[in-house]
Amino acid sequence: MQHGPAVRRRKLGEELRKLRHAAGLTSRSAGALAGWHQSKVSRIETGASGVKATDVRLLLDVYEVDDPRLRTLLETLAGAAGGSGTPWWYAYRGLLPPEYRDFISLEAQACSVRTLETSVVPGLLQTPAYARAVTRATLEDLPEATVESLAEVRITRQAVLRARDPLKLRVVLDEAALRRQVGGPRVMREQLRELVRSARLPHVRLQVLPFSVGAYVGLASSFVIFSFPNTSDLDVVVLDHLTSSLHLERAEDREVYSAAFTTMQARALSAVDSLDLIATLMDDA
Structure with missing residues (x-):
């Protein structure tokens, strides 16, 4: 069991490795096509290091992955906004x-x-009123403005x-x-x-x-x-x-x-x- 970011890195790496294999590429050849050293591909695939959405997009281009939903999902796993700009929760x-x-x-x-x-x-x-009540009860002593913002996040979801x-x-x-x-x-x-x-x-x-x-x-x-x-x-x-x-x-x-x-x-x-x-x-x- 791990916290979310580590899990997402590993799952992202596993999926990228499958796509590389499907493309018939070794980690060395994939790195060369991306302009990287082989070790960077290996670190991404094992989840040993974080990866930028731009790097994910580059690998997906190298592997000739055209499915827009799959590309969006993998970019999101990398912490991106799914290719559609800054996500609303960034605010x-x-x-x-x-x-x-x-x-x-x-x-x-x-x-x-x-x-x-x-x-x-x-x-x-x-509902907004229920969300505010739950927030007040579970996170005590919060300023009212913070309670309102957290409830707003829940409703926006x-x-x-x-x-x-x-x-x-x-x-x-x-x-x-x-x-x-x-x-x-x-x-x-x-x-x-x-x-x-x-x-x-x-x-x-x-x-x-x-x-x-x-x-x-x-x-x-x-x-x-x-x-x-x-x-x-x-x-x-x-x-x-x-x-x-x-x-x-x-x-x-x-x-x-x-x-x-x-x-x-x-x-x-x-x-x-x-x-x-x-x-x-x-x-x-």
Whole structure:
């Protein structure tokens, strides 16, 4: 297990090595075509050093990779903006820790996300008032201006659900998150109303794990699984902690968490029954 930047370097290096092999090039010949020493290619492929987006673009040109989505993804893994200029979260770079910026960039380039939340509504489905309340509670003693900015970041992230090619979102949500009065009754009523609206989007599926299922795998830890176009080798599991995040990228880890998510979907209420439960709680709030 490593933190996000190290994982991304290694995954980027693995993918670039596959592309070099597909192009029929040795690391020496690839370096020569790029105008580099062989050792630079080797360092990039092993994840031993960081790599600039411009270097990634040069290697992709050398390997004759034309797929725009694959190029965008690999440039983003290098910390770039996916070839489309400065990413929006760059404006918050002094506020957001590197792990969170890395999380946002993965989210922005993913084609689908599966998430288990055991205590709060997922950030992609939060209302501004709920986001502010969660931020105040989890990061105490912050200036109000900072709370507002962090909530603004969370709401801006939701643009991935409104894009022309929107993110496919699958959520399994513990019933506890629906009943916990974050921000008070008024905030929760609006949050529940927003969950109903979001869950009716064709690319969003929300299922509730009711209290009646008892204990379940994943109860002690929320997680997010990012999946990307073109290759499942770039999928990442993210575990959130109070002060940091851990990224899991080994195939066996991804398989375990994917299987756990599928199991929890089977144990959760159907999407229709989940909406009925949320509507009932909204009426009672």
